[in-house]
Amino acid sequence: MADALPQDITRLLRLWNAGNAEALEGLTPLVYRELHRQAVRYMGRERPDHTLQATGLVNEVFVRLIDWHKVQWQNRSHFFGVSAQVMRRILVDYARSRLYAKRGGNARAVSLDEVPLPLDNNLTDLLAVDMALSRLAAQDPRTAQVVELRYFGGLSVEETAEVLKVSAITVIRSWNFAKVWLLRELYGEQKP
């Protein structure tokens, strides 16, 4: 697959933001390819958690691909907001399709012992967070937005503050609160 040009991605994001649902189809393969690229980097490392600590500007899929000089459309913080939403959609769809594919078991081992695949906790967690976050948004949209930007958009505290036009300390407080709220929502009232 040929690399998409930065202006195409900018255009697709803008289209999607304007309500063109089809633009998502153009963006999805780009995100998938970045996911695979990242996964391959992880595979080559024994303890990826320690070597690839994600700090700030993690929304690298779009950040890396976008030609910033061409982004005249509104501003940087608006772009972050839109790409976080797009990322959420694509990642959730991806997690769903992968979990579904695993259960469906479409790949048949032609010649080797079949090893049952473990249930993927990362992906089920992601879907659970997505659903709980929608419930949070109904009660507290601002706090839910912090989660969308930080968790799905991969933005740092400072970037999130920039998008929401609030102080960094406000973002930290919302983020801390959102995490315990989501945990309680997912695990129930009693600590497991």
Place this chain on the structure above:
Amino acid sequence: MTQDRMQQIEALYNEALALPDGERKEFLDRACSGDGELRHEIESLLEYQEQAETYMDRPAFHQVAQSLADGTGVLIDRMLGRYQLLSLVGRGGSAEVYCAVDTRLNRLVAVKVLPAFISADRERLDRFEHEARAVAVLNHPHICTLHDIGTEGDMHYLVFEYLVGEPLSDRLTRGALPLDEVVDHAVHIAGALAYAHDQGIIHLDLKPSNVMLMRNTVKLFDFGISELRYPGIPASPASPLTAAAGTLGYMSPEQLEGQETDFRTDIFAFGVVMYEMITGQSAFPARDSVEAAVLNLKQCPVSISKLQPDVPPALDLLVSRCLARNATERWQNIAELLSQLQAIARGR
């Protein structure tokens, strides 16, 4: 719950969080005076405070990429060297197996990719490469050819001939094979083993899922590479405990007990495979743990002639001699066994 209420909870939660543990109760007494529900809300959230510290500390994108790296089929559509991976066809031991195109020779191949935890271990990688080089010299019509050994970034992989056919293990789910077919296959398998043994290579994982029944021929694969054999844990002869359940039923007593293995280990496994082809039953069934397998071995399998009265006594005897618990009581080399088999084949 209203937005105002949520904001009140969030503010009080953060205030409580900023206080030392000991002062929180007093603070909440004051701040929630009379509002039991509010107090319960905040206390139940504080329960999760410790767990939350590391929660979601990696963005979703990285979590998904990580789970992809841990999972399977990540490499579909990727190029490894000159091989383009098309689809995941299975897992052998700890390796993933892809069907791929060799873009230079324009033919299908099977690519086995080692998992990262082996690639990251210098010692295991060295052993793997050493064994792979030994196997690469095997060139026999009944052995799946190892074409290439490659490295791409941090990934190590083996490129094998792509086999189209039905694994013997699948065929066995439909019961015993006709005797003529058994003898034909047995001659091919024993021939492949005799050739490999001559080159100093022991298979050590002969089992029906490593035998491909193809049109008019049979091929053995997964020869002699220990990393493809024992998933997960370093494969040493002394610790075969990690063998996959599918393998246990074909392991010799010396393998199960962690003793020295040699050519006669393959002869034992060959006997187990023969037994199953002839009778449609496992010689040592229900071996789902090493302990069960060791126990099972203490009992002799039901005699073949009892299950298949038509079997020539010579063949029955040949298989029984493979299955001797003590290696010194088995056939002492596969060539001897092969000539006996050929005599039986000629007699039919």
